[in-house]
Structure formats: C-alpha cells, structure tokens
Amino acid sequence: xxxxxQSPSFLSASVGDRVTITCRASQGIGSDLxxxxxxxxxxxxxxxxxxxxxxxxxxxxxxxxxxxxxFTLTISSLQPEDFATYYCQQLNDSPPPTFGQGTKLEIK
Amino acid sequence: QVHLxxxxxxxVKPSQTLSLTCAISGDAVSRNSAAWNWIRQSPSRGLEWLxxxxxxxxxxxxxxxxxxxxxxxxxxxxxxxxxxxxNSVTAxxxxxxxxxxxxxxxxVFRFDSWGQGILVTVSS
Numbered sequence: 387x388x389x390x391x392q393s394p395s396f397l398s399a400s401v402g403d404r405v406t407i408t409c410r411a412s413q414g415i416g417s418d419l420x421x422x423x424x425x426x427x428x429x430x431x432x433x434x435x436x437x438x439x440x441x442x443x444x445x446x447x448x449x450x451x452x453x454x455x456x457f458t459l460t461i462s463s464l465q466p467e468d469f470a471t472y473y474c475q476q477l478n479d480s481p482p483p484t485f486g487q488g489t490k491l492e493i494k
Numbered sequence: 495q496v497h498l499x500x501x502x503x504x505x506v507k508p509s510q511t512l513s514l515t516c517a518i519s520g521d522a523v524s525r526n527s528a529a530w531n532w533i534r535q536s537p538s539r540g541l542e543w544l545x546x547x548x549x550x551x552x553x554x555x556x557x558x559x560x561x562x563x564x565x566x567x568x569x570x571x572x573x574x575x576x577x578x579x580x581n582s583v584t585a586x587x588x589x590x591x592x593x594x595x596x597x598x599x600x601x602v603f604r605f606d607s608w609g610q611g612i613l614v615t616v617s618s
Binding site for chain 2: 418420422428429430431432435436441473475477480481482483484485486487488
C-alpha cells in the first residue's frame with residue numbers, strides 16, 4: 387500500500403496567516419490526491435481533488451498543488467472556521483485508498 | 495443533495511459482530527456510477543478504508559486486506575441502504591465508523607459525502 391506522510395503534524399497559526407501543509411507519497415501517484423478538512427466531532431469534508439482542483443463550494447483561499455510524490459495544501463488567509471484537522475488521501479494505487487496521518491491546525 | 499444516515503449500536507462485546515447500516519437519501523445505492531464505502535477512524539489507525547459495495551450491471555464488493563476475512567458489506571435496494579458487518583471484533587476495532595459515497599472511474603475513491611459517524615466501542 388502507498389504510504390502518505392504529512393508535515394507538520396501540528397501547526398499553530400493566527401487568523402489572517404498563510405499556511406502550507408505538505409503530503410509526501412511513498413511512490414508516485416500522479417495527481418491522484420485529495421485533501422479533506424475535518425472539524426471536531428464531524429466527518430471529513432472533501433476540499434480538493436485531484437491535487438489542485440477545488441471542489442464545489444470550497445472557498446478560494448484554499449489551493450492545492452503538486453504531482454508525483456509531493457503535494458501541498460495552502461490556505462492563503464486563515465479564517466476562524468479553518469482551524470481543523472486536514473488529511474491527504476491517495477486514490478492512485480487503490481484499493482485500498484490510503485490517508486495521511488493528519489495535520490491539526492490550531493489557533494495561536 | 496445526498497444524505498447518509500448511519501444507525502447501529504455503539505457498544506459491542508468482544509468476539510461478537512459489529513453491525514451498522516447507512517441509509518441513503520438523494521441518491522440510489524444501485525446507481526451505476528456510485529460506490530458505497532465504509533471507513534473507520536481511530537487514534538491508533540487513523541482513517542482506514544474498510545471496504546465498499548457497488549453496482550455495475552451486477553453487484554460487487556471488496557475490502558481491505560486487514561479485515562477481509564471478517565467483513566461483509568451488503569446493499570439493500572428495497573430500503574436504499576447498505577450495511578457493514580464485522581465479525582469477531584476485538585478492542586482494536588474500537589473506532590468511529592463512517593459510511594461514504596464514492597464515484598466511478600478515477601473518482602471511485604473520492605469520498606464526497608459522508609455519514610455522521612458512529613463511535614463503536616468494543617468492550618465487555
């Protein structure tokens with residue numbers, strides 16, 4: 387199975403900051419990567435798939451980039467509702483689809 | 495707009511069977527371009543895909559190697575829902591269980607709608 391490693395695992399930032407989360411795959415997956423946001427006590431919500439395409443209704447401050455083995459999720463100007471945990475997921479070598487371990491974004 | 499509503503017990507005894515149901519509204523379990531998945535989340539395992547069922551002129555299902563011998567995922571077209579059964583559970587199966595919709599082709603594992611999640615605790 388393809389392993390996904392996210393960095394950092396924890397990120398402390400302030401409203402208005404620009405933040406970037408990285409996801410590295412154990413082998414090349416083209417652009418077959420999705421990003422999800424999970425608020426406490428809720429199910430994950432898809433933000434981006436494939437690697438750089440925003441899903442319908444997702445604010446434009448979110449963006450994704452990358453291909454192959456390295457991907458990034460960027461939030462250009464953090465809003466209070468963005469403080470959550472973010473996961474990457476690969477869809478290339480599936481089944482099984484696999485997820486990163488998560489990045490928890492906290493308010494500084 | 496699709497809505498997935500999960501139901502089932504939150505407590506299961508060790509060695510018994512975990513059973514959950516996911517009722518679908520706004521879509522059809524038998525739609526040819528959808529797939530219906532079970533995913534769980536725990537602190538030790540993170541997000542883990544368990545398996546799926548889908549209809550492509552006939553019914554298919556497949557599952558993760560880690561649970562393959564213990565899992566059954568079935569559609570119920572009369573109630574427009576699908577179910578998860580996980581046999582011989584242990585404490586390691588304690589997790590929040592989600593149902594989720596996938597697509598077809600390259601989006602088959604793009605999970606665009608999720609159930610609300612049910613915390614299932616395995617304990618005597």
